[in-house]
Amino acid sequence: MSDPAPVLEARDLMCVRGERVVFAGLDLTLKAGQAVLLLGPNGSGKSSFLRLLAGLLRPAAGRLTVDGEEVFADRETHGRKARYVGHLDAVKPVLSAAENLAFWGQLYGLSGAALETAVADALAALDIARLAATPGKMLSAGQKRRLNLARLLLAPAPLWLLDEPTTALDKATIARFEALLARHRADGGMVVLSTHAPVDLPGAGELYMDRFAVDPGTTTFDLHHL
Numbered sequence: 001m002s003d004p005a006p007v008l009e010a011r012d013l014m015c016v017r018g019e020r021v022v023f024a025g026l027d028l029t030l031k032a033g034q035a036v037l038l039l040g041p042n043g044s045g046k047s048s049f050l051r052l053l054a055g056l057l058r059p060a061a062g063r064l065t066v067d068g069e070e071v072f073a074d075r076e077t078h079g080r081k082a083r084y085v086g087h088l089d090a091v092k093p094v095l096s097a098a099e100n101l102a103f104w105g106q107l108y109g110l111s112g113a114a115l116e117t118a119v120a121d122a123l124a125a126l127d128i129a130r131l132a133a134t135p136g137k138m139l140s141a142g143q144k145r146r147l148n149l150a151r152l153l154l155a156p157a158p159l160w161l162l163d164e165p166t167t168a169l170d171k172a173t174i175a176r177f178e179a180l181l182a183r184h185r186a187d188g189g190m191v192v193l194s195t196h197a198p199v200d201l202p203g204a205g206e207l208y209m210d211r212f213a214v215d216p217g218t219t220t221f222d223l224h225h226l
């Protein structure tokens with residue numbers, strides 16, 4: 001069988017936040033079924049890189065493509081390929097757990113019976129079916145996290161972008177989530193995951209973000225004048 005083509009490609013990527021260069025010269029290639037762990041100390045740019053990959057931040061320089069298409073050029077198309085779960089839980093407090101998921105499912109293009117089934121299946125997969133009618137404001141930290149991760153399962157998308165996804169999860173749920181990651185990859189999906197805690201992602205690459213750090217004193221102005 002021939003080697004699968006790269007799906008996600010980052011070339012010589014630079015990220016600027018405020019006036020500061022967070023990282024530069026970052027290269028990454030990911031193919032179907034592959035995963036990469038983003039590692040590095042606080043502030044090294046893991047969340048920033050995930051936001052670039054999600055199309056929420058524009059690269060200051062370099063090229064970032066999925067299936068050969070620039071991530072930032074057509075964010076609607078990119079939105080169908082990527083699911084981003086940030087480290088802050090996006091749970092609407094007055095909506096129930098099921099209504100929260102239905103809200104996201106509609107954004108992913110689901111409706112009617114397909115939406116209902118997808119919501120029920122996603123709640124069950126994260127073992128929170130019994131919380132379907134509970135308002136978001138009454139969920140614990142770990143329950144909110146489970147609800148956010150359930151979003152990944154509503155409608156298939158090849159690229160999962162996960163910012164510290166296991167924070168607040170109990171041991172059994174971490175194991176359940178690791179099994180979902182394995183299934184996603186077995187189906188040809190890709191995972192980019194930032195973490196400070198061990199996560200079982202067999203064969204995953206490791207990207208140490210601090211290797212691409214630029215001296216904190218360096219501004220974009222300085223770089224333009226090198």
Ligand SMILES: Nc1ncnc2c1ncn2[C@@H]1O[C@H](COP(=O)(O)OP(=O)(O)OP(=O)(O)O)[C@@H](O)[C@H]1O
Pocket residue numbers: 017018022040041042043044045046047048049209
């Ligand atoms: N909204 C923002 N505006 C300006 N600078 C920001 C913003 N968010 C983050 N930064 C800066 O970008 C740099 C990288 O932050 P980022 O959150 O990507 O790091 P991280 O590796 O995810 O950190 P942590 O391990 O603490 O989650 C930091 O220096 C931070 O101060």
